[in-house]
Amino acid sequence: EPEVTQTPSHQVTQMGQEVILRCVPISNHLYFYWYRQILGQKVEFLVSFYNNEISEKSEIFDDQFSVERPDGSNFTLKIRSTKLEDSAMYFCASSERVFTDTQYFGPGTRLTVL
Amino acid sequence: AQSVSQHNHHVILSEAASLELGCNYSYGGTVNLFWYVQYPGQHLQLLLKYFSGDPLVKGIKGFEAEFIKSKFSFNLRKPSVQWSDTAEYFCAVITNNAGNMLTFGGGTRLMVKP
Numbered sequence: 001e002p003e004v005t006q007t008p009s010h011q012v013t014q015m016g017q018e019v020i021l022r023c024v025p026i027s028n029h030l031y032f033y034w035y036r037q038i039l040g041q042k043v044e045f046l047v048s049f050y051n052n053e054i055s056e057k058s059e060i061f062d063d064q065f066s067v068e069r070p071d072g073s074n075f076t077l078k079i080r081s082t083k084l085e086d087s088a089m090y091f092c093a094s095s096e097r098v099f100t101d102t103q104y105f106g107p108g109t110r111l112t113v114l
Numbered sequence: 115a116q117s118v119s120q121h122n123h124h125v126i127l128s129e130a131a132s133l134e135l136g137c138n139y140s141y142g143g144t145v146n147l148f149w150y151v152q153y154p155g156q157h158l159q160l161l162l163k164y165f166s167g168d169p170l171v172k173g174i175k176g177f178e179a180e181f182i183k184s185k186f187s188f189n190l191r192k193p194s195v196q197w198s199d200t201a202e203y204f205c206a207v208i209t210n211n212a213g214n215m216l217t218f219g220g221g222t223r224l225m226v227k228p
Binding site: 004031033035041042043044045048055056058091093095098102103104105106107108 | 148150156157158159160163204206213214215216217218219220221
């Protein structure tokens, strides 16, 4: 069964550094998402992406964040200057369609900002 | 904005006990509802979903959920749990005014004692 994959599984970085989290969505899916879960808190929506554009973003997704689909398979989340409060598990998801479709999640990348 | 509440944060059951996990959402319009499960060390997996039709939906591994629109609820049930059901369970909703953004509840950690 096709799966969403994410790399790395764990990323440790220093405050102020840039990080790029990578995701490979399911191949025939057209909609891509990033969510995050700070330890002990709810899973929160960050951004959705379709047709090489951001279709929705939350208040969390400020100018420090960006997303890109650099090629036909990868979907990346970049944090330009990490802060301590960016430490969280970041989940990538993909779906075939919006609203009436299931989002399939990857295993997550645990980001630790020191 | 919509929100999802899961009132049970931790549940401990013995094998063969019956399970019911509560989920309530706050939104008056059309919703799609999901239960995801996260087994220890694994990624979020879809357990079941409700889009329309029969409000009693059946998912994998003997789980079912009932959508009660008048109560804004989508409770998860299983008549007889197994040790392998030990996991964290997340209720989530997509509403017709929020495109493709999943809103999650806080999760319920279920521990099943053998």
